[in-house]
Amino acid sequence: MARISRLWMAMLLCLAGLPAAAQTWTADNGDGTFTNPLFYDEFSDPDMIRVGDDYYLTGTTMHTMPGLPILHSRDLVNWELLGYAFDRMDLGPDMRLEGGKEMYGQGIWAPSFRYHDGTFYIFSNVNGHTTQVFRATNPAGPWTRTPMKRSLHDLGVLFDDDGKVYVVWGYREVRMAQLNQALDDLVPGSERVIIRADQGMGEGAHLYKIDGRYFITSAWYSGRMRMPMARADKPYGPYEVNHAVSLDEGWGSEVGYRHRGAAKPPFDIAPPTTTPGRNVLHQGGFVQTAQGAYWGFSMTDFNSLGRLIGLSPVTWQDGWPYFGLPGNLGRTPRTWLKPATGVVQKPFAPYVRDDAFSGPALGRVWQWNHVPDDARWSLKERRGFLRLHTLPAVDFMAARNSLTQRAIGPRSVPTAVLETGGLRDGDVAGLALLGLPYRTLGVKRDGGGLAIEFHDQLGDKSVRVPFTGRRIWLRADADYLTEQARFAYSLDGRKFTPIGEPFAMAFQLKTFQGIRYALFAFNAAGRAGGYADFDSFEVAEPNPKGLMHPIPLGRTVTLTLLGTKLGLAEYETSILAQEGGEPARFRIVDRGAGRVALALGGGHLSINATGDAWVKPGEAGVGETFQWMETIYGEPMLMSLATNRYLTVDPASGQVSATSPGARSDRADHARFVVAEAP
Structure with a gap:
């Protein structure tokens, strides 16, 4: 019914007319938090770097011109589109839609963004041609382009401390080589296979050197999409592979309609499914702030809208940098505190979508x-x-x-x-x-x-x-x-x-x-x-903010598990969910930064270190505080700051705890609530 009601709302808006809207999606919530995705439009194959106190980002643009967007940020959340690495790139009639030829899905893709010794570099492949190298001393341009002498699939580049420049690339089998001084070819004899196809890496390589060790991220689908990572003490290894530094995080996104078969009528369109492990974060890398903290960035398939980019806090454990928070590694919260970069900015969008065509040039978004x-x-x-x-x-x-x-x-x-x-x-x-x-x-x-x-x-x-x-x-x-x-x-x-x-x-x-x-x-x-x-x-844009529904701060509400009759009900001093029982009436207490406490009587819903729920008398502390957020569909979820896991109700026993790792595409997380104001 939710799908039908949304569609009917869309039809009513079409009939009634809509006012012009200047607001566009902004990840910054204005309260010290942000909500993923960073941009609610496609941003494939992202790569991000820091230069001093500034951050820069680019990604795949395929057949569109201009290509390779250059975005700048001071806080990793608010980004400005500076321009593109190239305005036009004409390598033949396929790029011009001439002679019945085209390059749909074949253009510039999977860039590696780097900065070294005063110069910005972007290395990116062009199908049917070779890898292209773009250079600039100012990220806003101008950029120059030099073709390499060969094509390197999904490459990642590292300027090492000793002056050598390494490149990794490949599909499942990961290769490494040194680039020559001109950065247009491999050093003869330097190419080697460093990770075998059976070790579980994949493609979309990003290469880093962190505290003297070498790390390679990639993306791979094996039953579930995942972001594996490899590490070694030397550039050529041997490499140890960790099979999931990010896994299963899609903020509840279900797999939508998928085209399969021929690229002409009649089309074969597969219907939506709830297959888990498909629409999840899976290709990206890491950036370190000037203050020393690491943050992860990666993309997730979001059906017909394309691929969206997410920003994740990073937790180091056993020498591996995991996306996510302690106690819930591999899972990226949809809403979290903004990175502490030393810069406080008001929310703004990367570009203006509307265009009156009254200026001397087209808007940068085009x-x-x-x-x-x-x-x-x-x-x-x-x-x-x-x-x-x-x-x-x-x-x-x-x-x-x-x-x-x-x-x-x-x-x-x-x-x-x-x-x-x-x-x-x-x-x-x-x-x-x-x-x-x-x-x-x-x-x-x-x-x-x-x-x-x-x-x-x-x-x-x-x-x-x-x-x-x-x-x-x-x-x-x-x-x-x-x-x-x-x-x-x-x-x-x-x-x-x-x-x-x-x-x-x-x-x-x-x-x-x-x-x-x-x-x-x-x-x-x-x-x-x-x-x-x-x-x-x-x-x-009817929903340009991180929450589709405002947090009911200061109000008394009931919380019922979505799709069931299970609610949070009071039973002596514990909180249980009972079918047909009276849900408890919680007062939503504002804890700042999009966080709440659930007040009940003279106490608050509390979570202990193992995730068990009870009512603790007195004032609210960390154990009584939840980060309020929504799934991608606008369904409320509450993440406990005691466990970094989500409030959930066991459908079998009715037991309440904060043990759910997060939203699942098959909705088996039992952690989404219907919030209703209590009479």
């Missing part, structure tokens, strides 16, 4: 789908508009000059305003959800007349409505928790009419990216046509 034809688009031909001149294309995926930006979760509503006076016969222009299958909503001129056209690549279906105007508002309502979306249009910007049926968005490997919002214009009649003028683009 990326072109493949290399654009710069002679066929303009912000100057008509002031305050993005003009896209149409070029011939067989369909939307083959259309040049589609302007895109990453979709934003957990739900977002992009709206584009299009003027159609420049369209010529065969032209179609509008708003698209770029994925596989793709969906478009636009205006098409055919036979001298105009029509509003919704096209669903799944089944190659179209819905057309006659159109006689010149200006139209195009909207998509996308819910990435249910993976349901629907298009709507308006003739006045206030009343929106749905068109076509709701549809499911799917995870797919053709573009190797999540859904992207796209403005497009092309000619389906096989010739250059006219042009489309886009007046504005706006993205409304």
Whole structure:
């Protein structure tokens, strides 16, 4: 029912119209805590470095241009997009969508970000070409690019203390070599296999030297996705492998719709499942603050939205750096205290998504789908508009000059305003959800007349409505928790009419990216046509903060286990859950930093060192304090500061404890609560 109710809410919003929303997802909660993900949009294959008191981040951008974003932070939570390592990279017709060729899912990926002796470096592979090396003395640019003489899969680079530069790469079998002084090839004779394929490492290598020892992180799926790590006293080993420094943490995310099979109709879309161990943190690395603390970063698959990046406190144990907190290693809390970097910043987002197209340049958030034809688009031909001149294309995926930006979760509503006076016969222009299958909503001129056209690549279906105007508002309502979306249009910007049926968005490997919002214009009649003028683009976000529901501070509530009748009920001086029993009425006491105590009578719910729950008389202390957070779906969970595990109710015995390691995709964690205000 939750999925249906959210979808109906989306439909109502489409019908009623939405105000423009300037707020976008911000991980910083403003109370000294942050909530994962750092960005609620795709950020694949992240790599992060610290230079002095500054932190820098980049990640995969595949076929989009510009590529390799450079983000800067002072506190590891609030990030600013400085720019990109390259504006255009044209290595052939596949990068330009010419001659029937394309490079979807094949472009720049899995970068290794490093800083050495005054220079920033990014090493990144390009499928079908070689590894590329980017250099800059200022991370905001300019950057130079040098191709290496070979391709190194998912490489990680280390500038060692003795002046040698090591590189590791590979898929399951991990190889190591030295790079030459020019950093464009391997030192002859230096290449060796350092970890065998049967040792359980995987791919996505990051190479570090910590306190004289060498560490390699990777990602590997073996029954469950995991983040294994290897360590050695010497660069070439021998290496010891730890099979899980991060495991099972997806903040409750279930596996959504998944595309499988051919990249053209008819599509084979697998339905959602609750398979555990799939949508979890699995590829990333570590960064050390100037104060000496380590923090982990990694990505998790989040269905059709793409891959999200998480930030994790790190706990060292037996010489291994684990994601997570003492007593709950391998599990990253969704909400936790911000890193102590010595810098206090107010919350801000990395970029502005809305664009009135009134500036001299496009907003930094925009990326072109493949290399654009710069002679066929303009912000100057008509002031305050993005003009896209149409070029011939067989369909939307083959259309040049589609302007895109990453979709934003957990739900977002992009709206584009299009003027159609420049369209010529065969032209179609509008708003698209770029994925596989793709969906478009636009205006098409055919036979001298105009029509509003919704096209669903799944089944190659179209819905057309006659159109006689010149200006139209195009909207998509996308819910990435249910993976349901629907298009709507308006003739006045206030009343929106749905068109076509709701549809499911799917995870797919053709573009190797999540859904992207796209403005497009092309000619389906096989010739250059006219042009489309886009007046504005706006993205409304109903849930731009870390909690979908406010903490009921100061209120008296009942806590009932989600999906059951089990509640927290008072029984003498202990807390038990009893089916059909009266739940206890707790007063939610504010403990600061998003933390609460559960007051009951003259005491508080307390957790001892083994996780047992009881009512302790008197004031609240650490044992009586819980970090309030939510699953990715907005379901409340309470993590005890005594155990760093979550309050749970055993469905069989009704026993209450704080022993759950965290949310599971199959919902077998028994740690999600329905919070209701008590009468």
